[in-house]
Amino acid sequence: MFPKPIEKQPRAAQITYKAMLPVALLLWLGPLLAVALFSIKPEADFTNANYWGMPSRFEGAFNYGQVFFNSDMPRYLMNSFLITIPTVLGCVALSSMTGFALGIYKFKSNIWIFFMFVAGNFVPFQILMVPVRDLTLELGLYNTKTGLVLFHIAFQTGFCTLFMRNFIRALPFELIEAARVEGISEWRIFWYVVLPLMKPAIAALSVLIFTFIWNDYFWAVVLTQGAESQPVTAGITSFNAQFRAAYQLMSAGSIVAALPPVAMFFLMQKHFIAGLTLGAVK
Amino acid sequence: APAAAELTGELRIFLDTSNPAPRATMEAMIDQFAAQHPGLEIETTVIDREAYKTQIRNFLTADTPDVATWYAANRMKPYVDAGLFEDVSDLWAEPAIADNLASTKGAMTIDGKQWGVPYTYYQWGVYYRKDIFDELGLSEPTTWEEEISNCQKIVDSGRACYTIGTKFLWTAGGWFDYLNMRTNGFDFHQQLANGEISWEDDRVKQTFANWKQLIDMGAFIDNHQTYSWQEALPFMVNGDATAYLMGNFAVAPLREAGLSDDQIDFYQFVAINPDVELAEDAPTDTFHIPANAANKEAAREFLRFVVSPDVQTEINNGANLGQLPVNAQSSVDSDKFLNQGFEMLSSNSPGGVAQFWDRDAPAEMAKASMEGFQEFMVKPDNADRILAKLERARQRIYDN
């Protein structure tokens, strides 16, 4: 292990290290903690320029109450879920198939199709902005969650295919050959042999895509408008416009918007990190 | 209206009145309308004001509402040109509107047709802290010299004269409107907006020179480029700045922030060039029917309803929008700012009434110029460079 394990170093070094950890963490998360602090302050603290001190009163309940009962935030949150979850399902479904096709079969254009997915995944998505917006308008899906979901599925398929294909490549090919010798049709090989083995990849990918989509702002702005279809990232800006300069509410709103992916990360940490590294490496 | 009782179907209304007070007002008004038309199913969507500006072009082509708010003058031109707004000249031919809304007809007219109706307008002017003025022994100025000397005293007292937040640029447009209209007059200003005058014209430079005078003396708060107009309010509330050149909608938040009517007052922007007539900014907010609307009949009825005298009186009163009604039959609320503003616009604005810079100038020019104004306000010494750049922009934009 590098660097040298701290437990093999002098006691003083160990103590210093253990003391530095929380300090470093506080510094690192400082801005975030500040927001959390803001979100439980009463408004008066801001007018009294008590920005960074202890809250004079705990107003968290009120502030979060405002967010949940006196704004469009619940709708935005709902929208985010209604956008994110179908996208995750769609991506996983499409990319396990494309990944399977590209990972298992040898055919001439295999590598080129694969590269197309990879390259598409890295395209600056701004270049898609105008045509995709027009397409969505033409399909009558502008300002609908469906429109957003369809695009997200399509765009994320690039990344997911890269991920799935690499994962499937790493599976022992003998498993497929064994199945073929046993006379199992290709579709059933996919369904009964490969898909169950892809569970970890699917888990990792789901968490990852969940976060990506949840946090998407650009496309939310380009393809939707208004509380009936916008996700929370875009919603938070309107929310903030609504409560401009009401820092305690903006903070509470931000915390609420950030919470689901954070919760997701904590619950599925292992998969999340596996996703980050596995997808790209290999 | 008896005929209106038969209205049926769905009426979708998009609003940009996202701040809490206006939002409540509009929703109440729509409820009232709904009560009159039980057969109509009304769906109201309120979109954040800033977001609305970018989204309008989308919803005009897809997922189109039946009624949408927007702004008068050049600001509606792209949509008129693209055929996305319904020609409502027929409404304007109805006497109830023709007679009572005459003063705003010009702002609603493009190519000789009218494309919507106004529902409110409001004066611009200088809102100031009367208590601080009193404390410093200042009185409302009327000339540029007085303005400057007042300001000098304020600056000497450790305050800024004007608060402003230029993060979203348009507030600087207000300053430019006034300085240029006061320096070169309304007509010149409109010509400039129409691209007929070079930005490197000496007269424009004079406007900037006047502006620079204020900047150089430290009249504006620092760091205004990082604030929105709301974020700039606390400076005035806290007494770090004494005045705010703003539309009347600023009054409500100032009051909310705890300033009493004794502490705030209003004066008309001072004259600079005695040779030009005073002209004012009075932006008009409007309702339009998108060309793709489904229920135009109900939409027209709604427009009639909005501009009707009672509704105008109601929605513009101090407790609601706190602005001026567009209908001559309506009464202006007893609110002192509304009265002063109404007074000012109707009797002391001989030069004309402008909509506002970003509504009078084409979008692209507005954007480029307001960015220039912001830069100028931060770096007044760059004036020549900025103007040269704007001139280049002008040549390109109006050329197309």
Added chain:
Amino acid sequence: MSAVDVPEQESWFHRNQQRIAPWLFLAPGLLFFMVYVIIPVFQSFNLSLYEWDGLGAAEYVGFRNYEDLYWEWADRDAFYISLKNNLIWLLLYLAAIPAGLFIALFLNQTVWGIRLYKSLFFFPFVISQVVVGLVFTWFYDPTFGLLNEFLGFFGLGRLNVLGDERFVTYGIIFAGLWPQTAYCMILYLTGLNAVDPEQIEAGRLDGAKGARMLWHIILPQLRPATFIAFVVTIIGALRSFDLISIMTQGGPFGSSRVLAYYMFEVALSEYGFRMGYGAAIAVILFLIMLCFIAYFLWSMYREERGH
């Protein structure tokens, strides 16, 4: 053997199963990807030759949009600034890589609770850039921002980071580095996990220690992690939009624009109606990115062949 009674008479589909199957599996994904990604890329190329306000009819103008871009470049105007800022982003964003490595090294221990520390350090990556932007806007706030409190604490003057065209881009990049560093950190932490302990021991026997160990033995083994970190950082830098949009809207006076934001601005923002022009900017951005995409694909190709 088989339950089927007529084994010799297989259907055409059955016989060609292995040839057809991949295309059936690919079809839905490929269709989606084509419609929403590949075709639009070409449409954008095409659109960049038009002038179009997004409302009326488009007008073919040949390369005029590019010409305009050139003039903006020549005049050191918005396009020039965007491009320059993009370069700054590209360069400075790379700082996330060493920073991530540094934190990863710091956290690569096995003391009690370290797992929790690692996850908490990773936090910034998970939250939306919108929130990050907001957080940092307040951090930089010239009146009450924590930054100025700090500077004041050290007796330094106040700074309006986001209001000063000299600092604004750096300020936003710094905000962007926060989540990006967390990302690189995780990549390196997993990379460090995979470092061959025997090589470290061999290094110890060879007398390499500390920084020399890091440089000569650890870093070369972290190459894959560094490679991904590089790719994702570059892409992140070129895609930077959310932060700018939230923190400054490209301001003050357009000095924090980058291509991605600028194109949004000219095409879709409040005052922007130049779809074709936006497309031209996107094409330029795409061409820049293409270098990196090509690099990435090339190294992937080598990997594939290598096996």
Added chain:
Amino acid sequence: MTGVTLNQAIKRYGQTQVIHGIDLQIEDGEFCVFVGPSGCGKSTLLRMIAGLEETSEGQIHIGARDVTDMDPAKRGVAMVFQTYALYPHMSVAENMGFGLRMNGVAKDEINKKVQEASNILKLDQYLKRKPKALSGGQRQRVAIGRAIVRGPEVFLFDEPLSNLDAELRVEMRVEIARLHNEIGATMIYVTHDQVEAMTMADKIVVLRDGRIEQVGAPMDLYRDPDNRFVAGFIGSPAMNFLDCDIVDGKIAHPALSEALVPTVNVPAGMTKVTLGIRPEHIEIDRSGDTCTVDLTEALGGVSYTYLLTPNGDKLIVEEREDQRSAQGERIGITFRPERTMLFDPESGQRFR
């Protein structure tokens, strides 16, 4: 039950040909082992029989059926892979029954067959476990069980034991041999371990570069190889080869104190010949001094002496027990001429 016949089977990958026209007849119920150095085409040939690789040219028959272009599933073969290729998400029983299940066989029938196979392989108590929870040997047994369940006519094994450690390998080797006795199906087995080849095979096929070098029973190959390659390949430690001169019809080499009279006919006109002699057939002559002891290795029961001949050739001699030589010692060697084999130095062909 049926045999397998290959008729001029050829395999090409693009331009490169890796299997060069193999003709081979494997009898019904025979245990046939393919051996050969790495990359010689053992796996490819096996996979061609399985149908996992297309046959570029030639025919493959299983029994009377021409299976050359048939789907793998239809050929009546079952394959056991080096890596076992067990489905990790299925229990042992599911693994074994999967093929039947997918082909629509009734549940009861599947259970019965799985039960039978697990009886044979003593897997009963593991049926519910996942492969992960099994040892290497058990996994290999499941893989074989999966093959058995399908009741194939031909079993194919591709280095099934090479992932096991030495001890288990011996055990499983014995088990597979026993299985073959029990069910009597045709089995084709790929390995590069010549102990496996020698001990299990009814028939060994020695491959080299996609061509058959020799086919025969193990001891036949050991005693009577066709060429130098087979002679060197079969037997461990490998046969010693000395490049000798033919002088006056006798075979001369500096390590030999006197020239040998060849026991077979060497074609006239040859001046050089390769002499092969197995380490266990050399005896050390302590009175001689033609060779130097380079190194000795005593393994307890047996010891190997590495010799350097005067002209630098190396020789290994197997000695029994305690007759260990000292390093650097100079000794002579002798052997019975009938134990030697003679090969053409060019073609490697054996003279008989």
Added chain:
Amino acid sequence: MTGVTLNQAIKRYGQTQVIHGIDLQIEDGEFCVFVGPSGCGKSTLLRMIAGLEETSEGQIHIGARDVTDMDPAKRGVAMVFQTYALYPHMSVAENMGFGLRMNGVAKDEINKKVQEASNILKLDQYLKRKPKALSGGQRQRVAIGRAIVRGPEVFLFDEPLSNLDAELRVEMRVEIARLHNEIGATMIYVTHDQVEAMTMADKIVVLRDGRIEQVGAPMDLYRDPDNRFVAGFIGSPAMNFLDCDIVDGKIAHPALSEALVPTVNVPAGMTKVTLGIRPEHIEIDRSGDTCTVDLTEALGGVSYTYLLTPNGDKLIVEEREDQRSAQGERIGITFRPERTMLFDPESGQRFR
């Protein structure tokens, strides 16, 4: 050049002790091999000597220096790892010179030493290559070269050959032995391959569960093991053990047609004893019928016969050449009593 001395060396990982007070003296220039089953602590002990693991208690001396708490780089040892642990991003020459470079040795000096080492190991033509481009054996040679270059007093090898295939393993084994002869440094070598242990060692240390079972020269351990563990561990195929009864002072087992008179003193009062006999010391008595032939394996020069005794014990008999028995045949066995060893069935201690 110096020897290595361990004095009551103990290693604990947290609560669990894995090395239990080892006393060991390795002489200057000796080739010492640690063998033992997996997990017995061979690697740990080696790594303690290298300084890669801290010694929990006791002392380690290299020559006269107490190195117990010394930095690995300062101990004058070099280590060759099982996985080679070559730096993949450096060329062969850089790999070999890296240690010197880290210690600030001048470039010329490094080049010279690398040259020398690569001469010894015949690596000259590969100096520019990266490890990836080398075969397993070449890599192992580079790893050894890297150790040589540093000119250590003690070489440490941790199963250096276990990643090579059988053929290469033999070759490299010979090479390391030759290297030891050449440079004469002290070498400590860990393996679990007993052929390596037997053939290379001057001294074998048999470890079990972190304790030394026996130390001695290879043939001493083979001929004269202290206990059943060592007897079973050394020699291949392993010694056969039969659980015998003592009847009237004689040793009886159903496989033996008549009871044996023990050649050593068995303590009085014992009723059971374990009899050990090596496969090569058993002779088959074709007239007997006590045992059944379970299986035979002919490997050419030698064949193994697996026997089942009447009470189910298994026996392996090594036969020479062609004396192959048929499966199922019933035969008897004989051996010379002085070839047997007797062990305490409980403690495994050998009776002498």
